[in-house]
Amino acid sequence: MVEFKTIHVKPIHSRFGAEIAGVDLASPSKAQVMEIQKAWAAHSVLLFRDQSLGPGDLVQFSKHFGKLDPPPVNEDGKTFVQDFPDIYVVSNVLGDDGKPIGSLGAGEATWHTDMSYLKEPPDASMLYSIEIPSQGGDTWFCSMEGALQDMPEALLRQVRQLHIKHDGTYNSGGYLRQGLKESNDPVHSVGTPHPVVCAHPVTGRPYLYLGRRRNAYVLGQPLQDSEALLDALWTYPVEQHNVYCHQWRLGDLVLWDNRTTMHRRDSFDACARRIMHRTQIKGSHQPRAFYSEETVAAA
Ligand SMILES: [Fe+2]
Numbered sequence: 001m002v003e004f005k006t007i008h009v010k011p012i013h014s015r016f017g018a019e020i021a022g023v024d025l026a027s028p029s030k031a032q033v034m035e036i037q038k039a040w041a042a043h044s045v046l047l048f049r050d051q052s053l054g055p056g057d058l059v060q061f062s063k064h065f066g067k068l069d070p071p072p073v074n075e076d077g078k079t080f081v082q083d084f085p086d087i088y089v090v091s092n093v094l095g096d097d098g099k100p101i102g103s104l105g106a107g108e109a110t111w112h113t114d115m116s117y118l119k120e121p122p123d124a125s126m127l128y129s130i131e132i133p134s135q136g137g138d139t140w141f142c143s144m145e146g147a148l149q150d151m152p153e154a155l156l157r158q159v160r161q162l163h164i165k166h167d168g169t170y171n172s173g174g175y176l177r178q179g180l181k182e183s184n185d186p187v188h189s190v191g192t193p194h195p196v197v198c199a200h201p202v203t204g205r206p207y208l209y210l211g212r213r214r215n216a217y218v219l220g221q222p223l224q225d226s227e228a229l230l231d232a233l234w235t236y237p238v239e240q241h242n243v244y245c246h247q248w249r250l251g252d253l254v255l256w257d258n259r260t261t262m263h264r265r266d267s268f269d270a271c272a273r274r275i276m277h278r279t280q281i282k283g284s285h286q287p288r289a290f291y292s293e294e295t296v297a298a299a
Helices: 030-043 053-064 144-150 153-159 223-233 291-299
Strands: 010-011 018-021 044-050 088-091 107-111 124-131 139-143 163-167 191-195 197-200 207-208 243-246 253-257 261-265 275-281
Touching: 010 030, 018 030, 030 044, 030 053, 044 223, 053 124, 053 191, 053 275, 139 144, 144 207, 153 223, 191 197
Parallel strands: 018 044
Antiparallel strands: 010 018, 044 253, 088 275, 107 261, 124 253, 124 275, 139 243, 139 261, 163 191, 197 207
């Protein structure tokens, strides 16, 4: 059990996630930052309520978790938040020019980890709520360590040395990524393979790594077999007891481990306003297989 002296840590789910109280993220002490990092490794998802963060505060706090990964500029070649190129805006709101001020609109976002199609996917993401609708737009998280624990041994044995190609064609809202061609062919679509079961670089614990379902492909398998395996694997993360639903309040900041969790978002009334600022922490490691030839042979 990890002990904390400078922050208060209260689990929000029986399997993962914790609310952290007693810290102002605009000016945390060094000791608090160290304990937050420890809490993050232990719980994967951290919730901080009642924060008041300007863009500079958010960027500053985010840097305690690694190098930041600036989002692509918008269609006009501008950053989302002037003078803060590291901040990405998730929003359905239109600006004075009639163009969206952010991304993802008001629709549903399906289960995913962020940008798993990269060779080194981001370690973490943070979302900070600035305007929220009165209902809808909840963000759901699931534990990929928990999903792995729930998998039957026979299925684990079948997949533990396999790799999944993580598709890069579409984002979580189903939109085509810039510069890519539409594809519904899992075998040939653009993507990057990662092990099905990875070892967390900090904790060493194993987690199931699925990324997203659309166009995913288990390497070396006939497409039909790959689809059947993926359908079986996707059963476990999204079971009710493995999922936490976050209902946003103003001033919430949620930090999640992009390796040991997946997330999705509910749709909301397109006439309501939702504005969130997001930062992302660059991948520090390529996802590493938990099971090696040696460990499998010894098992
Ligand atoms: Fe996401």
